[in-house]
Amino acid sequence: MIETSTLTKSAISEYISKGKRFDKRQLSEFRNLSIDLALSKKAEGGAKVKLGKTEVWVGVKMEIAEPYPDSPDKGNLMVTAELLPLSSSKYEYGPPKFNAIEIGRLVDRGIRESKFIDFEKLCIKEGEKVWAVIIDIYSINDDGNLLDAAFIGALAALKSAKMPFYDEKKEKIDYEAESKKKIPLTKNIPINFSIHKIKNSFFLDPSIEEELASEGRIILAFIPDSPVKICSMQKGETMVVSTDEFNKAIKLAEDKYDSFFSEVMKKIDSEILKLK
Amino acid sequence: MAYTKRIDGRKFNETREIKAKIGVVPNADGSAMFSFGDTVAIAAVYGPRQLHPQHLQNPEKGLLRCNYSMLSFSVNERIRPGPNKRSTEISKITEWSLAPAILIDEFPNTVVDVHIAIPQADASTRCAGINAASLALAHAGVPMKELVTSVSIGKIDKQLVADVSKAEEDYEEGEGATDIAMSFLSRSEKLAHIQLDGKISPKELNEAIKLGLETCKKIRKIQEDVLKSIKDEKGEK
Numbered sequence: 001m002i003e004t005s006t007l008t009k010s011a012i013s014e015y016i017s018k019g020k021r022f023d024k025r026q027l028s029e030f031r032n033l034s035i036d037l038a039l040s041k042k043a044e045g046g047a048k049v050k051l052g053k054t055e056v057w058v059g060v061k062m063e064i065a066e067p068y069p070d071s072p073d074k075g076n077l078m079v080t081a082e083l084l085p086l087s088s089s090k091y092e093y094g095p096p097k098f099n100a101i102e103i104g105r106l107v108d109r110g111i112r113e114s115k116f117i118d119f120e121k122l123c124i125k126e127g128e129k130v131w132a133v134i135i136d137i138y139s140i141n142d143d144g145n146l147l148d149a150a151f152i153g154a155l156a157a158l159k160s161a162k163m164p165f166y167d168e169k170k171e172k173i174d175y176e177a178e179s180k181k182k183i184p185l186t187k188n189i190p191i192n193f194s195i196h197k198i199k200n201s202f203f204l205d206p207s208i209e210e211e212l213a214s215e216g217r218i219i220l221a222f223i224p225d226s227p228v229k230i231c232s233m234q235k236g237e238t239m240v241v242s243t244d245e246f247n248k249a250i251k252l253a254e255d256k257y258d259s260f261f262s263e264v265m266k267k268i269d270s271e272i273l274k275l276k
Numbered sequence: 277m278a279y280t281k282r283i284d285g286r287k288f289n290e291t292r293e294i295k296a297k298i299g300v301v302p303n304a305d306g307s308a309m310f311s312f313g314d315t316v317a318i319a320a321v322y323g324p325r326q327l328h329p330q331h332l333q334n335p336e337k338g339l340l341r342c343n344y345s346m347l348s349f350s351v352n353e354r355i356r357p358g359p360n361k362r363s364t365e366i367s368k369i370t371e372w373s374l375a376p377a378i379l380i381d382e383f384p385n386t387v388v389d390v391h392i393a394i395p396q397a398d399a400s401t402r403c404a405g406i407n408a409a410s411l412a413l414a415h416a417g418v419p420m421k422e423l424v425t426s427v428s429i430g431k432i433d434k435q436l437v438a439d440v441s442k443a444e445e446d447y448e449e450g451e452g453a454t455d456i457a458m459s460f461l462s463r464s465e466k467l468a469h470i471q472l473d474g475k476i477s478p479k480e481l482n483e484a485i486k487l488g489l490e491t492c493k494k495i496r497k498i499q500e501d502v503l504k505s506i507k508d509e510k511g512e513k
Contacts, residue, residue, distance in 0.1 A: 039349070039395060039396075040316075040347070040349050040350055040395050040396040041314055041396055042349060042350055042351050042352055042396055042397065043349035043350075044349075046349060053302050053303075055301075057347070057395060059347065059348060059349030059395075060349070061348060061349050061354040063354060080348075080357055082357050082358075084345075084391065084393060085322075085343065085389065085391050086301060086304070086318070086319075086320040086391035086392075086393055087301065087303060087320075088303050089303065089322050089325070093343060093359070095358075134348070134354060136347070136348040136349055136354075136357060138347055138393070140300075140301060140318075140393075141301050141302050141303050142303065143302070143303065175352035175353070176352070
């Protein structure tokens with residue numbers, strides 16, 4: 001499926017405006033979420049995340065790098081996303097297109113701004129040597145909402161990752177050496193919501209058909225606090241919204257936050273227990 | 277010391293544990309996972325579908341296009357995403373291995389795309405990739421004369437072994453390691469692909485090919501069994 005017909009689009013938009021969806025979900029309801037941490041023994045951490053039929057693989061690798069000049073005492077973060085032609089007939093080989101770049105940027109921003117990773121603890125020698133955390137995202141089956149799935153995958157991969165052993169004498173990483181050290185993380189666990197709009201309605205976790213029918217999206221990441229705080233946000237596509245509508249969109253995600261965040265954490269934590 | 281015992285305790289003609297699964301990418305017309313121990317490959321097939329750009333179309337036959345790629349976290353030292361020389365060569369090798377088995381002439385002006393991704397590598401990734409791709413093509417219902425089955429045969433010191441692991445590939449004592457990746461057509465038992473890195477006499481190579489064919493027959497049985505077990509899985513699409 002590459003395009004959605006005008007007929008399907010108008011049926012979706014009629015449904016959504018009545019608060020209904022093709023798969024009988026509520027507007028704020030996610031598809032079934034599953035997380036599997038057995039991605040690659042060669043990765044420091046990794047996760048296969050499924051949201052309904054959407055599947056994303058996220059791996060974390062760590063390297064030694066030079067710090068950025070504006071943060072000489074902090075570790076580096078790099079996030080890339082590749083939309084594999086394997087995952088949908090609409091993707092082709094070639095340099096990353098905007099959609100892939102945007103997913104990488106949004107996951108990067110959500111994680112960076114939340115201060116979920118304690119970058120100061122990833123400094124080895126100020127101004128010279130720091131740890132770089134590299135998160136690579138691959139789409140495996142695109143059935144809509146790759147971003148939220150990728151974000152959950154990044155959290156799961158980071159939470160379950162083990163740092164490799166750095167041999168200071170040889171100035172080299174020994175990836176084969178056993179290591180139990182975890183990536184230093186804080187309590188500011190971010191979680192992403194892609195809020196889509198059709199007519200006057202907002203909804204979460206779009207299927208691929210809904211995504212193609214969507215007029216635009218508001219993407220935001222929350223961090224735990226009381227009340228919950230927003231740490232990154234971006235409006236996508238040319239849709240315009242009134243301030244009332246905008247508030248309504250935020251409210252939809254905010255109301256969903258508690259239950260979704262606890263579901264995601266529960267699933268990640270129970271998978272981490274299985275690893276031991 | 278001579279290589280008299282395999283590093284992981286296998287018999288010389290024994291492969292690592294093989295797992296195969298059909299239908300791992302619902303969007304694709306056919307897909308499969310194939311693994312030799314810690315080497316895991318997934319393959320997805322799209323097509324036959326119309327080929328763009330149009331000038332590439334051939335009114336006499338279809339085109340098979342393979343793309344092999346190792347995911348960044350499949351090995352210890354992260355690989356930069358995107359194509360490189362190695363993946364470009366393996367993609368072509370895979371294409372050459374699979375093309376003789378499929379009746380591509382029946383689909384003029386079309387393309388069959390085979391995408392292979394390696395999430396976890398412990399040597400023999402191209403062989404796992406070809407085995408997964410062969411399954412995915414069958415799952416997609418692309419007309420095939422026979423399956424393609426691939427394995428790597430090693431000569432570690434003086435000993436021939438089936439399904440080389442990374443630790444064996446890196447073996448340096450005695451005569452060191454020779455790695456011979458090969459693929460056979462399942463019915464005609466013809467060689468569809470062979471590559472060799474190392475040092476070996478023609479006589480030993482002949483033995484290696486025999487062991488390769490024997491091993492591929494065992495692997496083919498696993499491929500056939502998993503294909504027979506699917507039946508209606510595609511109804512779900």
